[in-house]
Amino acid sequence: MTDVVELALPFRGTWRVGNSPARRVPSHGTHLFATTYAIDFVAVRDGRSASVRDWRTALGTEPPDRFVGFGVPVLAPAPGRVVAVHDGESDHEARRSPSALVGYALTQAARARGGAGALAGNHVIVELDLGRDGVRAFVVLAHLRAGSPVVAAGDRVVTGQQVGACGNSGNSTQPHVHVQAMDGIDPFSAHGLPIVFTAFRTWSRRRGAPVVVDRGVPGEADVVEPV
Template sequence: MEPVVLDLPFRGRWRAEMSPARRVPSHGTTLFGMSHAIDFVAVDPRGRSARRGWRSLVATEPPERFVGFGAELLAPAAGEVLLVHDGEPDHEARRSPFALVPYALTQASRVREGHHALAGNHVVLGVGDDVVVLAHLRQGSVRVRVGQTVGDGQVLGECGNSGNSTEPHLHLQVSDTTEWGRAQGVPLAFRLADGIRVPQEGEVVSGPD
């Protein structure tokens, strides 16, 4: 299957995580059409998503500390807004093992709640025959409405820490339907400076200025 080619949906420096360039399914599951999903974490010039301190070692951290929190997210292609979900809270970030372990133990319950519990605040675009999901948006930041036609690069909302998220980041996937119970993942690729491809795990890519 040919990949859906997208533009990077952000400005500045972001590190690719959970990349399908490393493995498929990239997030360890094919549920909810996530087989080829990719995560992006905004980083500073030193490659850090946030400075570390005592809280990053032993406790949770406020999402406002992170580079990506509140960063504008852009439409990676022109399309129609099919779904919008906003209103989920941005919870504390968890980089400490002491905070991550209890959170991991509640993962199964979020899966049982369904797609919205995992995606948090999100926007879904119809692009051709496929749907593009941008998830974990900041509460109250969504700037588009269902039925609206958006242009490539138009601001959709802001990066947040809602849903199944341990630190502010963007989860992006392409699927074949919004009926999440039967959705299948679709391969994706991005227009990068050196060609059309999927960023490697841990690779830092830069969106338009």
């Protein structure tokens, strides 16, 4: 049986869920790069991911700093040891308009050939302290803001410790945090591991009132915050 990796949400505040494995597996449409159970989170304020909507929203690209998640701290979701840090990728323009998204999709294959930096952007990988003999699990926190990682390989981290900040680097159409667990350090050869999150409040599209979840996987388009 595949081990389930238990994590805390890697941020504070309210975030909208995308590509949830509660909706489908593989959650990102592929098993490649150990993304089988990966999940994305976009920061929102009053239900909106950006403070501005204008002609660029409808017709072009937008600066990443108009999005409420850009620069928000990204936190270690469990205790462990940092085994890899990648920085130096630029935060590119965000895309919400259909025309901009179509153009971006056409360059997807080229990014896949560009390696981990082109896909995950700036990222941190933590090997978790699972306390079980022979079991290893690694968590990737991806698309970090350029220059934001504050840890180095070999550092020990505890749950809730900042490791970087939300950005728009790599294969990302707007600032968000991508989380995935895998059974090896190299996403090109590892297999994805299922994730559950602990202690969060969720606002579902199907329910009016928020619900506190002790342990679970948030649904697609739900809004979540840690408790």
